[in-house]
Amino acid sequence: MSSEVAGYRAQADSIREAFERKFERFARFLNKRINGENVVDVTEFNLSLEEAQAELRALSDLETWYVGRKSQLSALKKLIGKVSPEERSGFGQYLLLTQIAGTDKIAEVESNLQSYIWKKRSERERVDVTLPGRRPRRGHLHPITQLRQRIEDIFVSMGYAVEDGPEVETDFYNFTALNIPELHPARSPQDTFYTTGGLSLRSQTSTVQVHAMQRRRPPLRVIAPGRVFRRDTPDATHNPMFFQVEGLLVERGVQMGHLKGTLSEFVRRLFGAGTRTRFRPSYFPFTEPSMEADYSCFKCNGAGCRLCKGSGWIELGGSGMVHPNVLRAIGINPDEFSGFAFGLGIDRMCGLMYELDDIRLLFENDVRFLEQF
Numbered sequence: 001m002s003s004e005v006a007g008y009r010a011q012a013d014s015i016r017e018a019f020e021r022k023f024e025r026f027a028r029f030l031n032k033r034i035n036g037e038n039v040v041d042v043t044e045f046n047l048s049l050e051e052a053q054a055e056l057r058a059l060s061d062l063e064t065w066y067v068g069r070k071s072q073l074s075a076l077k078k079l080i081g082k083v084s085p086e087e088r089s090g091f092g093q094y095l096l097l098t099q100i101a102g103t104d105k106i107a108e109v110e111s112n113l114q115s116y117i118w119k120k121r122s123e124r125e126r127v128d129v130t131l132p133g134r135r136p137r138r139g140h141l142h143p144i145t146q147l148r149q150r151i152e153d154i155f156v157s158m159g160y161a162v163e164d165g166p167e168v169e170t171d172f173y174n175f176t177a178l179n180i181p182e183l184h185p186a187r188s189p190q191d192t193f194y195t196t197g198g199l200s201l202r203s204q205t206s207t208v209q210v211h212a213m214q215r216r217r218p219p220l221r222v223i224a225p226g227r228v229f230r231r232d233t234p235d236a237t238h239n240p241m242f243f244q245v246e247g248l249l250v251e252r253g254v255q256m257g258h259l260k261g262t263l264s265e266f267v268r269r270l271f272g273a274g275t276r277t278r279f280r281p282s283y284f285p286f287t288e289p290s291m292e293a294d295y296s297c298f299k300c301n302g303a304g305c306r307l308c309k310g311s312g313w314i315e316l317g318g319s320g321m322v323h324p325n326v327l328r329a330i331g332i333n334p335d336e337f338s339g340f341a342f343g344l345g346i347d348r349m350c351g352l353m354y355e356l357d358d359i360r361l362l363f364e365n366d367v368r369f370l371e372q373f
């Protein structure tokens with residue numbers, strides 16, 4: 001062999017040695033020869049999908065370095081044509097074997113890594129159709145709505161229908177029909193928001209008494225929960241918009257005992273069987289006689305605590321026997337029909353039940369507050 005070709009072969013050997021050193025990190029991805037058999041257990045690779053993909057890229061870089069167009073091995077191959085014809089085929093073969101020694105290993109590792117990647121991918125993308133679905137995070141109803149629904153349920157079970165009425169009203173429904181004529185002093189504590197067209201936001205749900213009687217004619221039993229508005233400055237116990245429930249029963253032969261029995265039963269169902277009631281004389285233009293209803297404090301059971309301000313009683317709301325003038329305003333004969341009515345503040349009751357020190361919390365809709373109910 002000429003010294004020239006011997007030199008080239010030595011170069012090829014050192015390229016191959018350099019390759020072997022670079023290839024060491026991939027050796028563990030080669031097949032194992034066990035009992036003369038070629039085996040591979042890709043699960044032993046122990047790589048994440050991303051790591052395996054990175055290995056594959058590094059392998060491809062090594063291939064380029066070894067046999068790419070600008071590799072040292074390619075440079076040697078260009079010399080094949082320059083050596084003497086007698087030595088040409090031997091030298092060519094030597095380089096080819098050198099090349100194959102590397103590319104065979106590369107191909108084997110590439111195929112093993114590829115199947116590992118497929119396996120990892122299909123594991124990640126596998127869908128277990130028997131798994132229960134993920135429950136979407138659900139919200140819940142506002143505490144005022146929850147309480148309103150409990151109140152509705154109690155009255156519906158006593159035969160009442162749930163009525164609705166407009167929030168924008170005429171003077172007739174908000175005041176006149178309820179026996180509150182113009183210039184009557186009862187208008188001032190219920191001062192509300194007026195539009196230029198003679199309409200106003202209702203200041204009480206008592207308006208629905210009038211709508212309900214016009215719509216249904218007696219005998220009737222209705223409750224009317226809803227929003228009302230007053231020109232109050234917001235503070236811990238006031239808000240210019242709040243919620244009431246109105247109740248109205250008009251039938252033949254209704255008297256005060258029916259009213260007391262109804263409200264007593266209502267608080268027993270809402271706060272517990274041991275809840276007691278008491279009634280105090282009061283005044284409302286649309287009822288005669290009128291009374292305020294109180295119930296024994298649900299926290300101290302009447303002993304007196306901070307919640308009931310030491311009295312043992314909590315105010316439920318106003319009530320009374322429907323004033324004959326209200327019946328007359330809608331063309332109902334007060335000698336034939338009589339009835340009772342009551343009005344309760346839902347948010348005030350809600351505030352007490354949850355011992356809120358500021359009623360405005362109920363209207364700010366801060367999720368951190370609402371989540372607690």
Ligand code: DAH
Pocket residue numbers: 203204205206246247284286287317318319320341342343344
């Ligand atoms: N509408 C009254 C208010 O807002 C509450 C009320 C009192 C309603 C007595 C009634 C009632 O039906 O009979 O202050």
